[in-house]
Amino acid sequence: MRLRMARKRAEESVGNLADNAVLRTVYDDHAGELFALAYRSLGDRGRAEEVVQETFLRAWRGADRYDPQRSTVRTWLYAICRNVVIDASRARASRPQLADTEPPDVPVPERPLEQLLVGLQVEEALRRLSEQHRVVLVEIHLRDRSTSEVAAELGIPVGTVRSRVYYGLKALKLVLEEMGWHGDQ
Amino acid sequence: MTSDRCRQMHTLLGMYALGRLDDHEAVAVRAHLDGCADCRAELNQLTPVASVLGQADPDRLLEPPPAPSPALPGTILATLDRERSRQRHRRVAVVAAAAVTALGLLTGGFFLRTLVPSTPPGQPVAFTAPAAGVEASARVENRAWGTGISLDVTGLPEGSTYNVWLQRPDGSRMNAGSFIAGGDRKMSMNLAVALPMSDATMLGVSAPGDDTAILQAPLHS
Numbered sequence: 001m002r003l004r005m006a007r008k009r010a011e012e013s014v015g016n017l018a019d020n021a022v023l024r025t026v027y028d029d030h031a032g033e034l035f036a037l038a039y040r041s042l043g044d045r046g047r048a049e050e051v052v053q054e055t056f057l058r059a060w061r062g063a064d065r066y067d068p069q070r071s072t073v074r075t076w077l078y079a080i081c082r083n084v085v086i087d088a089s090r091a092r093a094s095r096p097q098l099a100d101t102e103p104p105d106v107p108v109p110e111r112p113l114e115q116l117l118v119g120l121q122v123e124e125a126l127r128r129l130s131e132q133h134r135v136v137l138v139e140i141h142l143r144d145r146s147t148s149e150v151a152a153e154l155g156i157p158v159g160t161v162r163s164r165v166y167y168g169l170k171a172l173k174l175v176l177e178e179m180g181w182h183g184d185q
Numbered sequence: 186m187t188s189d190r191c192r193q194m195h196t197l198l199g200m201y202a203l204g205r206l207d208d209h210e211a212v213a214v215r216a217h218l219d220g221c222a223d224c225r226a227e228l229n230q231l232t233p234v235a236s237v238l239g240q241a242d243p244d245r246l247l248e249p250p251p252a253p254s255p256a257l258p259g260t261i262l263a264t265l266d267r268e269r270s271r272q273r274h275r276r277v278a279v280v281a282a283a284a285v286t287a288l289g290l291l292t293g294g295f296f297l298r299t300l301v302p303s304t305p306p307g308q309p310v311a312f313t314a315p316a317a318g319v320e321a322s323a324r325v326e327n328r329a330w331g332t333g334i335s336l337d338v339t340g341l342p343e344g345s346t347y348n349v350w351l352q353r354p355d356g357s358r359m360n361a362g363s364f365i366a367g368g369d370r371k372m373s374m375n376l377a378v379a380l381p382m383s384d385a386t387m388l389g390v391s392a393p394g395d396d397t398a399i400l401q402a403p404l405h406s
Contacts, residue, residue, distance in 0.1 A: 020265075023265070118240050142239070162199065
């Protein structure tokens with residue numbers, strides 16, 4: 001409860017990012033995900049940290065333009081981070097690349113940044129689900145395994161697996177919404 | 186109204202939304218949906234989630250999520266501190282420039298160069314005898330929270346990790362963070378150490394697990 005109130009305060013007073021304590025709370029809440037996005041996009045830890053740093057710098061400069069009525073801090077930071085990643089990708093594209101040095105998760109035309117971002121968000125949300133829910137969604141949908149196979153492996157009836165899929169999807173929706181997702185990304 | 190039939194149907198709706206029912210079962214679900222607005226509404230809730238679920242990578246889920254180095258928040262705070270002082274300088278420079286313009290109208294403007302200084306923050310330190318091919322430069326800055334360090338390094342083996350530290354007079358060290366060298370690419374970083382600059386005698390870089398300094402620069406505070 002106290003944590004939630006601290007978060008709420010950070011949400012409201014983000015215009016006050018100049019305050020190091022507010023900045024630190026915002027960092028603790030969101031930097032991990034921003035770093036994951038940058039790292040998966042650029043495939044390089046050092047550059048990913050530079051992206052997070054630049055994101056916070058831009059957020060700090062533009063804090064007075066943040067409107068809590070229009071977006072959560074998270075979606076706001078994501079939007080900034082996305083721009084920084086795009087800038088960083090462009091900067092890299094303009095430099096010659098050695099063969100075989102391209103990391104696997106770099107956004108390419110067939111896998112644009114938006115899609116990569118959604119994937120990362122879903123993965124983050126799946127990590128926050130209960131083990132029970134996560135296992136059925138991953139095994140059945142992502143690993144394309146049959147319900148009966150998964151049921152046998154878990155030692156539960158097929159009906160229970162299906163019911164966990166249903167409740168798992170509902171839980172996933174709630175977690176995604178808590179993370180600022182509204183089904184339109 | 187949720188009937189027993191609907192409750193039963195719910196068990197199938199998740200699988201249906203994911204497109205994982207066989208044809209026979211899918212037909213039964215559709216037949217129920219046609220006559221049940223509640224279940225249709227329920228399905229509408231699930232469909233967008235089901236459609237993005239497939240974009241997750243199950244293998245990445247097994248890996249621990251990548252985390253930034255613990256030194257990053259310090260680096261960000263140090264950068265913001267520098268940005269703040271730069272803004273202050275800019276304000277001072279604007280006022281100074283206005284004064285110069287006013288003065289310049291009177292005197293011909295030869296004060297301009299002396300009144301608007303453009304020194305980067307911090308004081309430079311010199312690295313002693315770096316290995317062949319290694320270039321490094323650094324500036325250190327005394328801050329209210331400790332010491333800010335900006336470090337540029339080129340020529341250390343690409344992909345190797347290095348620690349950056351400040352050394353006290355008694356030889357003990359305080360970690361300032363770590364970085365991954367980029368070979369010929371220049372690595373520029375800002376680091377923060379919770380050690381007042383006056384308490385440090387040396388800035389150094391070494392490989393993890395090896396105390397030998399690969400780069401070192403004495404501090405004259």
